[in-house]
Amino acid sequence: MSPALNVVGRSVPRSDGIGHVTGRTQFATDHSFPGMLHLKIVRSPVHHARIRRIDLSEAERVPGFVCALTHADVPHNVYTILGLIGVEPEEEFVLAEDRARYKGEPIAAIVAESEEAALDAVARVKLDLEELPAVFDVEEALKPGAPIVTHWGNNTFMYEGHPCRRVRFGDVEEAFARADHIVEGVYNTKPIEQAPIETTGCIAVPEANGRYTVYTNTQAVYFSLDNTSIILQIPGNRLHFVGGTVGGGFGGKVDVIVEPLATLAAMKTNRPVKYAYSRSEEMQVSSTRSAWRIYVKDGVMRDGRIIARKVTSYADSGAYSRQTPYALTKHAANASGPYAIPNVSIDAYCVYTNRVPSSAMRGFGITMASFALEVQMDKIAEVAGLDPWSIRFINAYRDGDIKPHRKVVEDATLIETMQAAAALVGQDLPAEFRAMTSARRSEGGA
Amino acid sequence: MGSKIITFVLGGREVEVMVKPMTTLQAVLRYQLGYTAVKEGCRQGGCGSCTVLVEGEPMMSCLLPVEDVAGMHVTTLEAITPADGLDRVQQAFLEHGAFQCGYCTPGMIVVSKALLGHNPRPTRQEIVDAFAGNICRCTGYEPIIAAVEGAARASASKAAQPG
Ligand code: FES
Numbered sequence A: 001m002s003p004a005l006n007v008v009g010r011s012v013p014r015s016d017g018i019g020h021v022t023g024r025t026q027f028a029t030d031h032s033f034p035g036m037l038h039l040k041i042v043r044s045p046v047h048h049a050r051i052r053r054i055d056l057s058e059a060e061r062v063p064g065f066v067c068a069l070t071h072a073d074v075p076h077n078v079y080t081i082l083g084l085i086g087v088e089p090e091e092e093f094v095l096a097e098d099r100a101r102y103k104g105e106p107i108a109a110i111v112a113e114s115e116e117a118a119l120d121a122v123a124r125v126k127l128d129l130e131e132l133p134a135v136f137d138v139e140e141a142l143k144p145g146a147p148i149v150t151h152w153g154n155n156t157f158m159y160e161g162h163p164c165r166r167v168r169f170g171d172v173e174e175a176f177a178r179a180d181h182i183v184e185g186v187y188n189t190k191p192i193e194q195a196p197i198e199t200t201g202c203i204a205v206p207e208a209n210g211r212y213t214v215y216t217n218t219q220a221v222y223f224s225l226d227n228t229s230i231i232l233q234i235p236g237n238r239l240h241f242v243g244g245t246v247g248g249g250f251g252g253k254v255d256v257i258v259e260p261l262a263t264l265a266a267m268k269t270n271r272p273v274k275y276a277y278s279r280s281e282e283m284q285v286s287s288t289r290s291a292w293r294i295y296v297k298d299g300v301m302r303d304g305r306i307i308a309r310k311v312t313s314y315a316d317s318g319a320y321s322r323q324t325p326y327a328l329t330k331h332a333a334n335a336s337g338p339y340a341i342p343n344v345s346i347d348a349y350c351v352y353t354n355r356v357p358s359s360a361m362r363g364f365g366i367t368m369a370s371f372a373l374e375v376q377m378d379k380i381a382e383v384a385g386l387d388p389w390s391i392r393f394i395n396a397y398r399d400g401d402i403k404p405h406r407k408v409v410e411d412a413t414l415i416e417t418m419q420a421a422a423a424l425v426g427q428d429l430p431a432e433f434r435a436m437t438s439a440r441r442s443e444g445g446a
Numbered sequence B: 001m002g003s004k005i006i007t008f009v010l011g012g013r014e015v016e017v018m019v020k021p022m023t024t025l026q027a028v029l030r031y032q033l034g035y036t037a038v039k040e041g042c043r044q045g046g047c048g049s050c051t052v053l054v055e056g057e058p059m060m061s062c063l064l065p066v067e068d069v070a071g072m073h074v075t076t077l078e079a080i081t082p083a084d085g086l087d088r089v090q091q092a093f094l095e096h097g098a099f100q101c102g103y104c105t106p107g108m109i110v111v112s113k114a115l116l117g118h119n120p121r122p123t124r125q126e127i128v129d130a131f132a133g134n135i136c137r138c139t140g141y142e143p144i145i146a147a148v149e150g151a152a153r154a155s156a157s158k159a160a161q162p163g
């Protein structure tokens, strides 16, 4: 064995293992600093409202109240997390301005000497709101006359001028016309909270050299740093983010939520400021996995070959899109599944509603496609009078096949994985499926 | 209401803290005394990450007013770690990969210690029951159960050795 290969194939102790079993690992909010202040958020109590007035007068009288922040205090209040990779337009309000678009949206931040004082002051902020009609369903949101959530006048994210991410491959309508069976399905999923055991949080500490050290449990240290620098309009080199120790994330900690406000409060007060979600904030206002509705229509031949697939998907991004536009792009690239289908049409919509913004969670965009498509495959098997194994072997993609978004398949392993799975569950496969490989069809992949 | 002075024994050492009424043991341990192995997943008794031993029994420190432990022995993960090396349970958690993010781990180890203290050879069901109040979102419970079984075996074989 080459001496360079001294790790592959061996168990290696984790570098953070001893810290975890002794409790010496320092998570973000395990730090604490003299004079540390606590930041808590005034949130919209309703799903959609015009904000007429924020009355802080009673809150200001709470003993321990230090200061309040509203949108006017935030140097660059409207941002888009994915702006860093060129996604437009800027759309999310760090603190709401004239409108709250979801229940729980931050409207003001209260900074106080203790957490109790901050919560007390939050409870005493008076909001004068005019409640507006709200929409909670992706297809309702696309109907004419639906309440408009965004600040640009329609409820879809725009992909290069289109209201959805589109993939066109072959001619689905022509193939549907000659298919032996048409199989249709609609698949709905609910939002899912990532529910990490450590809630989202950070502590921002002003340093003597004019920089701010931010201890954070973000899953995306540099995304958070760069967005904070944009939102606060200060150069990135004034921010030092200390992260990498995350008490569970699963995608729930990739958005930029706590750091900009904690740092802004640290700038205003010149004191360390902690902003950490309570468990109920984590469950109720942090981003979830999106709710999806996926329509699938397949044209199938008598022998089980799928010759056409049309998918129309709607992801509920909630009031702001966060990472969801990216999820739809991934979704569109995978919505035909790991199958060789010659005619495919996909429309994938990122839809705004008045629900809590959704964002990343484990395979987001793909997981829901797999759920819908694999249930659909079982349905197709039933209609074609085949078993669930056969329908998948018959349609499995191979190396060299072209996926609908024009990606040539490389390193396909669906066939081999199914063969291994069949062996594990004691399923006898017919000889033709046992002999199949993912090798290129031109190289004998049968 | 005014503050009170409360005395209890923490990891074998007497400590005295001044607290407002209804201050939780969790808040005292984490924020007054700096014992941050006591975690804070929910502060409402739902996750078990804040578990400590009170007189040897696992308790959720977020639900316990510190007045209630006056005069008692409180043990956190800090005191379970030996001066040299690791406790057998800690070693077993390492060997069985019984954690990913590590946030639930202190609570899990404290519960395991209490269980093995009372019951050196627990059945699988007894282990599962012991963790009824502890949530892990990352690892899945199998490696955690295996770690406790491993620690129990390690103790048994040590006890069987002569001398
Ligand atoms: S923090 Fe005590 S049970 Fe969750």
Ligand code: FES
Binding pocket: A197, A247, A248, B098, B099, B100, B101, B102, B103, B104, B105, B135, B136, B137, B138, B139
């Ligand atoms: S290891 Fe992350 S919650 Fe258990």
